[in-house]
Amino acid sequence: MTSRSITKHSLCAIALLAFVGCASRVSVPPSAVSSILAEVTIAQPDLNEVVQGDAQLGANTPFSIRESASPDASTPEPWDLTIDQAVQIALANSTVLRDLGARVIQTPGLTPTIYGPAIQATDPTSGVEAALSEFDAQINGDLFHEDNDRVLNNEFAGGGENFYQQELTRLESSLSKQTASGALFTLRHNFDADLNNSDRNLLDGRAWNWNFEGEVRHPLLQGRGVNFNRIAGPNATPGVYNGVVIARLSADVTVAQLEIALRDYLSDVENAYWDLHFAYADLKVKQQARDRSLNTYLLLKARQGLPGAEDDKLAQAKEQYFRFEQDVQNSLAGRLVVGTRTFNGSGGGTFQGTGGVYVNERRLRLIMGLPINDGRLIHPSSPPTDAPVTYHWNDLVSNALARRTELRRQRLNVDRRRYELTASRNFLLPRLDAVGRYRYRALGESLFDHNISPAGTATGTGTHEWLMGLSLSYPVGFRQAHSAVRNAQLRLARERALLTELERQVVYGLSNAMAESDRAYEILRTALNRENAAKEQYEILAGEAQAPVRQFDFNALLDSEQRYAEAAGDANRARVQYALATKNLNFEMGTLLEYFNIHLTETQSAAARMTSPTPGRQIVRSVVDLAKAPFSGDKQHSEPTPANPQSGEVIAVEESILGESEINAIIERELAHEASITRGNDLDAPIGSPSDHTF
Structure with missing residues (x-):
């Protein structure tokens, strides 16, 4: 066979293979396709099980102005709530440390929970026990x-x-x-x-x-x-260091992060509480202004046709009445805007004063972990303080630099990098x-x-x-070891630079908080004087309007009504601003938990079971023991009996090493929590006059 014939046969074989490859098809029977699709079908949740398990979440209709205006609407059951009780209930439902944003919906993986230290302690790769296991036989x-x-x-x-x-x-x-x-x-x-x-x-x-x-x-x-x-x-x-010291520092950092999350959570609880307090005060001011404008309109209506009570002035009085009525409706229902929350201008939260009883009441329920709609209407009963408080600047700075949790966490990071640098130098040896x-x-x-x-x-x-x-x-040149040392030095320098900048930020925030506290107090004094002056002007003009004269200054009366309403609203705003300024100063100083009389401990304290000598709030929660205690589910919607401020009773919430009987009891309680909502009797009982909540 010649070379030309061999080449011809080779080309024919290649063409035949190409044709067969392009024309080949694999036919799959329809029954096989159906079976494959049946195997990869995505499982759907049992909707009946979901609805039955969460029936308490939507059992009641939310409050709205349309429902309250209905003739068949019933008066909401009032629930007078103090700030102490709000903090205690929030702590009892603080498995998830919520915020007033949508972080738990947008990024649930980044939402802090009380399980953070326990998860870090039991991490099989970077936990303390994992580091100790390297020395096990x-x-x-x-x-x-x-x-x-x-x-x-x-x-x-x-x-x-x-x-x-x-x-x-x-x-x-x-x-x-x-x-x-x-x-x-x-x-x-x-x-x-x-x-x-x-x-x-x-x-x-x-x-x-x-x-x-x-x-x-x-x-x-x-x-x-x-x-x-x-x-x-x-x-x-x-570059990879996971000894006992590093693992312990990581655990301490996680505990510091939990303390920061708890501090922000409690700050938002108080923010929501004072937002609701302001909403009620603002609603009362708007209602009084509406009633005054209605009286003015009726007075003009009685004088219609006389000088000073012309049709245009009657229409102007009617317009002002409906303006105040619109303000009342907005103050009752509220608008879905951002309320006061941490780090919205200041660390502890700058007061927004958006108003709206229903919206702010739901926001307070959300942050406290309560059912959003349970047929009751929360009414804040703790008044904001207006007592002057003086501070010594040097004491504030020293306390902030020593006790601010962010600084303590960053110092732990600096210590970790310092230890890593020490370990990296060991690799320079053969x-x-x-x-x-x-x-x-x-x-x-x-x-x-x-x-x-x-x-x-x-x-x-x-x-x-x-x-x-x-x-x-002996690696010649120690290239990797020198790179590891340089990397550890750079990481240490970075953490030190961040620590310095954090200290500057803390002093900056503390300076703003102290200046804001002084401003809020002076504004409160001025606002109260302005309210008294506006009230005096209105009472004078209203008295003149009631006098049997043929003509009075109608425009001045309408203007005084509006000024009086604005002055009263600004006074209420100033009261809440001063209360939040005091809280924010403790926030910036790193003493907010002590301000609430809350302490984080690693062991159960016997003093936690004794009566506190002074009134206040004290919740003792174990952090490290949570890693040793069995998982018992999420404690949701619990309303513990609050501490009595008169006797200084203390509520202690703690996890520790439990026996089998205690574990079974906890599991039974958790199943009961999932089946129903447990409430304290004294919190269920309405306090105060129902007329305070009738609109």
């Missing part, structure tokens, strides 16, 4: 049995047999322990039981070859020392280990037998072996 073992039947071309490979047959049992076991100094101790036991058909064997039957071995490996340079192993761990590599090994080896006709009788005479086979030496690993 390790047992390893392999046990195999082989049945070999081989035909060998070379009889020397088969011990003089071309048809080699063998039954082999092998055991390799070891016990090792890593110490904090870096040394590794190992005990080994190995044996093999060999039965084969070779005629070159010393023993005719099954031969047991076994040994005991002990080994010590101790680092002399890299990896040596308790300090390095506590920081980086015994199996650390450059790996030089001192190794020592001792082995006792024997051969016998049974396990642990060290005697054989090949010629009828017992012969001992026990032998002693030992090894001593050095093991060296």
Whole structure:
């Protein structure tokens, strides 16, 4: 066959293969497609189960102005709530540390919960227990049995047999322990039981070859020392440090983050409380202004046609009445705008004063973890304080720099980077280990037998072996180690720079908070004086309007009504601003939890069960013990009996190491919480006159 014919046949074969490949199709029966789709169908939740489990969330219709204006509407059941009770209920429902935004919907994974420290402590890769597990004793073992039947071309490979047959049992076991100094101790036991058909064997039957071995490996340079192993761990590599010290610092950072989240949460609880307080006060002002404008309109209506009561002035009075009526409706229902919340201008929250009873009442319920609609209407009963408070600037700064949680968290990060730098310098040393090994080896006709009788005479086979030496690993140039040290230095410099900037930010926020406190107090005094002056002007003009004269200053009366309403509203705004300024100053100083008389502890305190000598709020919550306690579900919608401010009673909420009976009791209580809403009797009872909540 010539080369041309070979080429022609090759081209024909390639074309045929290409045609077959392009025209090939795989037909799948319709039944197979249906079965595949049935297997990959996305599972849907059981809607009946969801509705039944969360029936209490939507059992009641939300309050609205249309419902309140209906002739069939019933008066909402009032619930007078103090700020102490609001904080206690919020803490009892604080499994999820909520905010007044939509973070839990937008980014639920970033929403803080009380499980944060426990999750970090039990992390199997970076937790404290995970770091300690590197020093746990390790047992390893392999046990195999082989049945070999081989035909060998070379009889020397088969011990003089071309048809080699063998039954082999092998055991390799070891016990090792890593110490904090870096040394590794190992005990080994190995044996093999060999039965084969070779005629070159010393023993005719099954031969047991076994040994005991002990080994010590101790680092002399890299990896040596308790300090390095506590920081980086015994199996650390450059840039990866997960020793006990680092794990503990990570746990402390998580606890600090929980404290920050709890502080922000309580700050938002008080923000929502005073927003609702202002909404009620603003509604009352708008109602009074509406009633005054109605009286003015009726007065003009009675004088219609006389000088000063012309039709245009009557229409103007009617317009002002409806303007105030519109304000009343907005003050009752509210608009869906951003309310007062943390870090909306200031750290603790700048007062927005948007008003709206229904909206702010739902917002307070949301942040407290209560059912959004339960048929009751919360009424804040704690008045804002107007007492002057003076501060010493140097004490404020020193307290803020020492107690602000963000600074404490950043100092922990600086300590971590400092430890990492110390550990990284250890990798600039070569790996030089001192190794020592001792082995006792024997051969016998049974396990642990060290005697054989090949010629009828017992012969001992026990032998002693030992090894001593050095093991060296030397990366020329230490390129990775130098890079790790430089990286650790840069990370440490970054954390220190952030710490300095955080301190500046804390002083800046504290300066603003102190200046805002002074401003709020002076504005409160001015607003009260302005309210009194506006009230005096209105009363004078209203008295003149009632006098039997033919003409009075109608425009001045309408203007005084509006000025009086604005002055009263600004006075209410100033009261709440001053109350929030006091809270925000403690926020910036890092003493907000102490301001609420709340303490985070790692152990149960006996004092937490005793009566507090002074009135206040004290919630003792364990953080570390939550990692040791069993998971018992989310405690939602609980309303504990509040502490009595007169007797100083203390409520303690804590998790600790529990026994089996306590665990079962907790599980039963959690199931009860999921089935129904548990309320305290004294919180359910309405306090005050129902007329206070009738609109």
